[in-house]
Amino acid sequence: MEENMFTNPVLDGCADPDVIYYEGTYYLYATNTDMKDDSEMGFKVYTSKDLAHWHDAGMALKACDSWGEKQFWAPDIIYTNGLFYLSYSVEEHLCIATSRSPLGPFVQEVKKPLHEDTKEIDSHFFQDADGTWYLYFVRFFDSNQIWGAKMTDDLLGIREETLTRLLVPDTPWECIQWPVNEAPYMLLHKGLYYLTYSGSHCLSDYGSGYAVSDSPLGVFRKYENNPILRSNENVxxxxxxxxxxxxxxxxxxxxxxxxxxxxxxxxxRLCVDRIRFEEQDNGPDILVVDGPVTTPQPCFFQA
Structure with a gap:
């Protein structure tokens, strides 16, 4: 494949990705789904200039630098105040580690989860326009549900009094094999909050949709034409x-x-496609995904 072309998938052995763009380079963190041995327990970091061609840059967080010993899933990365913060789940509990470099090493200064007695996964940082930080994540009940809260000033915990349940699986496409709303990712667009998420059991017809609110902690209204990304005959x-x-x-x-x-x-395996907002005659802009694409295509931009 020529350097100015690519074909999905763009990276093997990875799931649950998050990306940050820092000083001209994209850094990607993901669940390692193809570990060779225990030395790869934790999170690798990959670098790219164009989102299509990725380089393995080694371990960003090693298990020894974190609470927990296994099931390192779904990292989420931000940079603020001179520090990189990595939020992730380990043994179905949430942890946050920090580093001075996007390459790591990320270290959890106090080795304990956010909530020792509550199982949680799939955390996501979001900073509102006023500078307030929020954390979104999944809790388990009779379904996988998305919750959110304001963060503490040190970005290492949440303000428990703000904890709010935001989404529960309540439509057919979200309830195949098991009722699931998970993998939250927030966008702020034209003053509205677009909470994107995934639905149904990961072994089933997994897909992604979104809900919209006037506030970062809801009430959220699900898009009537969800899902916006879904499996097809090729993927x-x-x-x-x-x-x-x-x-x-x-x-x-x-x-x-x-x-x-x-x-x-x-x-x-990881894929990358275009996503965009489209204006509507009535109502808020809608999110549209051009994918999943499995045929060769030009790189989105030049490195």
Missing amino acids: HGVGHHCITWSPDKKDMFIIYHRHYDLTKMSPR
Whole structure:
């Protein structure tokens, strides 16, 4: 494949991705679905200039630098006040580690989860226009549900009094094999809050949709034409995404995982496609995904 072309999937052995753009380079963190041995327990970091061609830059967080010993899933990355913060789940509990470099090493200064007695996964940082930070994540009840809260000033915890349940699976496409709303990712667009998420069991017809609110903690109204990303005859299990932009901020992209092929889930693989807002005659702008695309296509922009 020529350097100015690519074909999905763009990276093997990864799931549950998150990306940050920092000083001219994209850094990607993901669940490692193809570990060779225990030395890869934790999170790798990958680098790219164009979102299509990725380089393995080694371990960003090692298990020894965190609470927990296994099931390192779904990292989420931000940079603020001179520090990188990595939020992630380990043994179905949430942890936050920090580093001075996007390459790591990320270290959890106090090795304990956010809530020792509550299982939680799929955390996501979001900063509102007024500078307030929020954390979104999943809790388990009779379904996988999305919750949110304001963060503490040190960005290492949440303000418990603000904890709010935001989404529960209540439509047919979200309830295949198990009722699931998970993998939250927030966008602020024209004063509205777009909470994107994935639905249904990850082994089933997994997909992604969104809900809209006037406030970062709801009430959220689900888009009537969800899901906006769904499996087709060529690719299965698409979901758990992050969203990023081109260096000039003109174009928006969705990075998500898919099953290894049509017959088995793991090791999962990453794909990247365009996502955009489209204006409507009535009501808020809608989110549209151009994908999943599986044919060769030009790189979105030049490195």
